Amino acid sequence: MHDPGMPRTRPPDLERLFRARGTLTAAELGAALGVSQPTVSRLLAAAGPRVVRLGRARATRYAWAREIGRAGQRWPLYRIDPEGRPARLGELRALEGGLFHFEPDRPLPAFLDGEFAHGLFPGLPWFVDDQRPQGFLGRAFARRVAAEIGAPADLQLWQADDVVLALLLHGEDGAGDLVLGEASLERAMQQVLAPREVLRPDERVRAYPQRAEAVLRGEVIGSSAGGEQPKFVALRLRDERPTPVIVKFSERTTNPAGRRWADLLVCEHIAGQSLRAHGLHAAESELLDADGRVFLESVRFDRTPPLGRRGFVSLAALDAAHYGHGSTAWWRLAPQLHRDGWLSATDAHELALRGWFGALIADTDMHLGNVGLVLADARPLALAPSYDMSPMLLRPAGSGEVVEREYAVVPPMPEHLPTWQTAARLAQDFWTRVAGEPRVSAAVRAFATRARDALVEAIARFG
Template sequence: MDDSRLTQALALLRRDGPLPARDIGRQLGISQPTVSRLLASAGDRVVRIGRARSTRYAAARDIGRAGRCWPLYRIGPDARPTLLGELRALAGDAFHFAASRPAPAFVHADFAPGLFPALPWFLDDQRPQGFLGRAFVHRIAGDIGAPDDLLRWRSDDVLLALLRHGHDQPGDLVLGEAALQAALQAALSDEGTLAPEARATHYPLLADAALRGEAPGSSAAGEQPKFLANLREDGGVRSLVVKFSERSDTPAGRRWADLLHCERIAADVLHDHGHAAARTDVLEAGGRVFLESTRFDRTPVRGRHGFVSLAAIDAAFHGHARIDWWRYADELQRDGWLDAADAHRLRVLGWFGALIGNSDMHLGNAGLVLADDRPLALAPAYDMLPMMFRPATSGEVVAREFSAIAPLPEQLDAWREAAHAAQAFWSRVVDSRSVSAPFRAIAGHAGESVTRVGARYAA
């Protein structure tokens, strides 16, 4: 009889769960003590969620041959791992995260019980995405039995990828013991690191490999062709995301080269104006321009810092999908994700991007430093460049007209600060001998537009 009732209880939880004990008892026609005995006899097939009167029960779910629960680790700046908690798969494609120590930022608001309808939001940025993500999928899909097309991946495919191959994803989180061991081994190994003087030889080879889908690395987002690299330096290892242009003897290649030089200039300008930005350097080799962007989620001793994109936070808590950064900053501050100073910085970055023609300012191109407690710190700026001038998908370089955007009244202070930085940006592009003459002319007109609008709203 108990076996029959347990089968009924598990079927009920798979269909309707998670459920409190009273609902289970009522639907099965059994007493509360009988429910308690049944659920206890189920072992790890049933997951308890919450405490006291808020306790609910859910049916666990096996994923392939990977089991039903896995430890989630954090690798610290010193490269030492700590256990953050345990992730469990539940019926209905849901998941439960049980933190091993207080981590209110991870289980906030509707997710306070640790229950998530799909993979938890704090793992969203570890999903394969962009140029490198497609190459990652192509390499590992067969191993995990997933489709070769990233668009057809489900949460279970992502989870299996993280368990088996997720040792070097963005941020500081690592799921499962196998991925952690691979991450720790990689931190102890010098394999694959380059001496700075070897870049001119190796970067063109790595670019060719990336275009064939062979480049090693994580699923760093973004569609611009790129690869990952590690440079040996006196202070340790510098981890890089390296974007590269098409060969610069074509109009499209020359334009992409100009844009990568602009990204370096934008990072320098932001830094000079008091805004943290990823360190960037430019190298020309093999007929291409390479932009090195130092990973701010990695440390010289192979340690890590946390990271979560605004896209992941928005998808979990707000649901805008697309919103201007300066508008979203208000909401993030109101809801406790950012303090007032970082919310202001995000507003300035949003306006700066608009005033330098960055048409690719989706929420995946800004992020926070993921930590246990809120508010979170704003991550350094990255991917900041005048993307409105990129070549068309056909490869043709199309003429586009830039017009500076006027401020909203309530955003005037942030706009003025951004406009001052944007004027400096366009001026430096005009003066750069690394940028082509046609694009320096574009920069001159754009700078004049910012100056004209800025004069109208000067303090």
């Protein structure tokens, strides 16, 4: 063996090894390089901050820090609290092998749990994943910033490094309360201190159609809201306080597809009313007709009137990190989340109840991205209010044609019967409200009447 006092191995050799292997223990490094443990220690020391130490004592592993673009290799992660005050949570680092490491400034057991206890992630950490641009607004955002960060214009082709660069440069208004990097935090705090235009209620009739047209031209009116339906974010006076809202809008109702999308927005508003009327949590919303469109304005539950923020993580992100279902019924995931301490028994029951409610109001788009939790330091996490619930069975076809479909009651398995019974009565209330709602078309009112009658019959059988 070569004299350990004068090793021929240099940091570039370490870098190539880490790029190929990801993380290694000191023993693995010594074996791979053919050097003694004291030599490994000297090599690691000579590499300085390029080597990242993971874990402690016998569990210690090492990784090689990786540069992303010209943005460096490590960045602070901040939280903005409900009063609009920032606090640093820790530091995110990019590592060779496509890995990321998060080093918290204080204990964050909900963030670093199970296989992620040492802060090592195979890609972007799950609690940051909902910050990535997504949906209708995300695609417009990607087209706007792609050239600046050297990313593809097609959002589906973005890698984790592209997301990090976008968050560092334009991540001041992401979902939830997390902000990556000092520059984005500075812009976020500027928005708190000097908020953009705050609309009075009577100004919306003029402003919302203008913003809808801007969004359809590809301009980004806020970058935080996921989902495929056209939308923008705004600040409007509500109870004399500036209140952050998300505003969805339909096509013009002079064509059949526009009329049907308008119906679905009205139904989404009614779904929230039905849930809240029965003591469940749902985003507060309001309908507005302007310039031939229907606008659904929903109060953002991840924002506060003092222009502060609340945490958020979708079940899609949580599931991808900890369960890997990809797609599953909410009532099946709920007991697992309770068993593992993510949800209280009460919130797990509400999640299952919402799942059955959605199924019974013909919401065929109930993926795990359409439900989330309030991200906090420790578990259990609170269930976020309901959002994006509507009878999507009635949506126009991809061609834009309105295709009439038949409602079918989703029957319960015996173990789910008590929850199904409660949800069925909620869904009956929903269909009754839709059937009597003059703001929806005659065809949807007739569909609602048939659905209600079918549900009443099923309740008589199973209830």
